[in-house]
Amino acid sequence: MESRQLKWIYLSGLSLVWGSSFILIKKGLLGLSAIQVGSLRIVFAGIFLLLIGFKSLFKIPREKWKFIAMTSVFGTFVPAFLFALAQTEIDSSVSSILNSLTPLNTLILGALVFGVSFERRQVWGVFIGLVGSLLLVFNGAMNHPDQNYYYALLIVIASICYAVNVNLIKKFLSDLSPLCITTGNFLVLLFPSLIILYLSGFSEAIHVEKVQNAVMFIMILGVVGTGIANILFFKLIQMSSPVFATSVTYLIPVVAFFWGLLDNEMLTPVQFFGAFIILIGVYLSAKKSTIAK
Numbered sequence: 182m183e184s185r186q187l188k189w190i191y192l193s194g195l196s197l198v199w200g201s202s203f204i205l206i207k208k209g210l211l212g213l214s215a216i217q218v219g220s221l222r223i224v225f226a227g228i229f230l231l232l233i234g235f236k237s238l239f240k241i242p243r244e245k246w247k248f249i250a251m252t253s254v255f256g257t258f259v260p261a262f263l264f265a266l267a268q269t270e271i272d273s274s275v276s277s278i279l280n281s282l283t284p285l286n287t288l289i290l291g292a293l294v295f296g297v298s299f300e301r302r303q304v305w306g307v308f309i310g311l312v313g314s315l316l317l318v319f320n321g322a323m324n325h326p327d328q329n330y331y332y333a334l335l336i337v338i339a340s341i342c343y344a345v346n347v348n349l350i351k352k353f354l355s356d357l358s359p360l361c362i363t364t365g366n367f368l369v370l371l372f373p374s375l376i377i378l379y380l381s382g383f384s385e386a387i388h389v390e391k392v393q394n395a396v397m398f399i400m401i402l403g404v405v406g407t408g409i410a411n412i413l414f415f416k417l418i419q420m421s422s423p424v425f426a427t428s429v430t431y432l433i434p435v436v437a438f439f440w441g442l443l444d445n446e447m448l449t450p451v452q453f454f455g456a457f458i459i460l461i462g463v464y465l466s467a468k469k470s471t472i473a474k
Contacts, residue, residue: 188420188425192426195410195414196436198405198406199406201436202402203264203268204443213383216381219264219374219377220262220377221403222399223257223374225407226404237360238368252354254342255345255346257370258373259342263342264336264339270331273441274437277436278459280340281433281460282310282430282459290345294348305465313458344423347423348423350419351418
């Protein structure tokens with residue numbers, strides 16, 4: 182199959198998997214703390230990846246490990262905890278929409294740090310996307326006074342981390358297989374996450390039924406939504422561009438919104454409009470971006 186067709190299949194599959202991640206986080210938070218959700222997600226993904234990809238670690242050159250460590254922090258470790266913390270206060274559907282700022286941040290950081298060329302309409306795209314985000318957040322804060330919308334900033338920070346991650350992978354790790362990168366990432370993160378999980382008091386709460394139910398949701402999130410999805414995502418980055426790969430965030434809110442409807446979440450008309458503005462900005466920003474050689 183041609184790479185042009187294959188990249189769209191990867192994009193669609195990732196949107197379904199990651200669009201479902203937000204509701205899994207929400208269900209996990211019913212029995213676990215945000216710290217436990219973040220660390221347990223990494224632990225499950227790490228164990229799974231080491232089981233299937235341990236031999237691939239020997240293919241990573243010594244000089245590449247510093248970039249493996251950097252991408253593990255920006256691409257997984259920090260966002261895993263930020264998303265869990267954010268969803269203690271804001272709806273999963275709102276989190277997914279704000280996550281669509283990732284391509285905008287990829288473009289900005291790519292232009293400023295990684296040598297990505299850009300056009301005037303892409304600058305407009307960044308501006309429009311930011312306006313939509315502000316509209317979404319401020320209207321949500323007005324209509325949901327019981328929710329602390331300052332936590333929405335955590336999603337924005339996470340999207341910046343993702344932007345750093347994809348640019349690093351494209352620039353420094355394109356010669357490694359996605360399995361090498363992903364397994365290396367989680368080897369770096371597994372032991373710190375186990376320590377955090379232990380210190381969170383998880384071992385004392387595991388006998389509680391609602392905690393056990395929450396763990397099942399996070400296990401699915403860790404193995405499928407983090408482990409397998411990261412392998413597919415890194416492959417997509419390598420066969421396309423950072424901005425195209427992060428355009429998966431266009432589709433994630435659609436999937437997450439339908440899951441939110443099933444869980445009695447609903448956006449206001451103004452929030453719908455804000456989401457639409459964000460997607461217009463992201464579309465404009467994603468036009469014809471190239472990495473300078």
